[in-house]
Amino acid sequence: MSDAASLLVDIGNTNIKYSWFNPDSSVLSELLTCYTSLDALEEISKSANSIYICCVAADSELIKRLSQLGQPTANIVFLKARESELGIANSYPVVNNMGVDRWMCILACRALGSKNYLVFHAGTALTTDAVIGHAHIGGWISTGYTVSRRAISQQAAKVVDNSELLGTLQFGSDTPYCVANGALAQLIGVVSTAADLFAEQCEQFDIFIGGGDGKFLYDNLPNKLTLGCQYFDNLVLIGMAAVVSELNKNT
Numbered sequence: 119m120s121d122a123a124s125l126l127v128d129i130g131n132t133n134i135k136y137s138w139f140n141p142d143s144s145v146l147s148e149l150l151t152c153y154t155s156l157d158a159l160e161e162i163s164k165s166a167n168s169i170y171i172c173c174v175a176a177d178s179e180l181i182k183r184l185s186q187l188g189q190p191t192a193n194i195v196f197l198k199a200r201e202s203e204l205g206i207a208n209s210y211p212v213v214n215n216m217g218v219d220r221w222m223c224i225l226a227c228r229a230l231g232s233k234n235y236l237v238f239h240a241g242t243a244l245t246t247d248a249v250i251g252h253a254h255i256g257g258w259i260s261t262g263y264t265v266s267r268r269a270i271s272q273q274a275a276k277v278v279d280n281s282e283l284l285g286t287l288q289f290g291s292d293t294p295y296c297v298a299n300g301a302l303a304q305l306i307g308v309v310s311t312a313a314d315l316f317a318e319q320c321e322q323f324d325i326f327i328g329g330g331d332g333k334f335l336y337d338n339l340p341n342k343l344t345l346g347c348q349y350f351d352n353l354v355l356i357g358m359a360a361v362v363s364e365l366n367k368n369t
């Protein structure tokens with residue numbers, strides 16, 4: 119890592135991820151996603167000059183510790199969703215209501231060269247966002263794979279989830295299989311439904327899938343080739359790197 123490298127930190131509702139980024143030498147699509155703990159992040163951040171944070175968690179103790187990363191020397195920037203950035207206008211009238219991780223995913227796909235696209239981030243939530251040209255036209259927030267499974271097993275006394283079991287796209291013949299397969303089918307249903315809906319508004323578009331459960335979703339999508347889906351494990355970090363590159367250009 120060179121002196122110019124910035125530390126990009128993605129704080130989701132389940133995991134903490136980070137990557138080092140140097141605008142002079144890093145290739146956006148090749149940014150490594152490293153999962154970490156807050157304690158380890160505090161150690162890692164000691165060697166950073168600049169730290170960019172994308173955080174959707176709201177725990178006040180966590181935010182306090184994040185604000186102290188790399189102090190007293192590092193420059194810390196908390197990124198947020200904006201009305202307009204990298205040539206894309208946000209559809210939210212109250213832009214602060216949008217999760218900054220969604221905005222980073224939206225910017226990532228633009229930075230990867232797409233014009234019209236759907237972006238899905240399969241994390242704690244499954245988020246869907248649609249962009250046509252210069253405009254984000256809206257999106258969805260649905261339960262993510264693990265949350266769906268936990269929710270149904272917590273709300274229904276006889277529904278048992280076996281977290282060791284990965285879903286497959288087939289009908290189950292016992293409760294844990296029905297739960298695991300049903301949660302996967304829900305994710306696939308969101309992607310297919312969004313693609314159908316978007317096709318009514320936009321003739322040609324790309325589909326990007328990311329997030330911790332993104333590879334699992336992508337691998338199990340029956341129509342991924344006809345839909346032209348692409349999987350990136352690091353969409354939030356790519357969006358952050360695109361923002362940092364732009365900020366560096368303007369300084």
Ligand SMILES: Nc1ncnc2c1ncn2[C@@H]1O[C@H](COP(=O)(O)OP(=O)(O)O)[C@@H](O)[C@H]1O
Pocket residue numbers: 129130131132133134153240241242243263264329330331
């Ligand atoms: N190395 C890993 N560590 C933890 N979770 C992982 C890992 N790889 C994939 N996952 C999956 O990531 C999901 C959460 O996705 P992620 O995008 O990290 O969520 P968030 O951004 O909401 O924290 C979990 O449900 C888990 O299945």
Ligand SMILES: CC(C)(COP(=O)(O)O)[C@@H](O)C(=O)NCCC(=O)O
Pocket residue numbers: 130131132174215216217218219220241242243244245259262
């Ligand atoms: C929808 C989310 C919970 C997704 O977060 P994640 O699954 O990455 O932890 C997050 O983007 C968020 O808190 N959004 C705020 C509401 C909104 O985007 O409208």
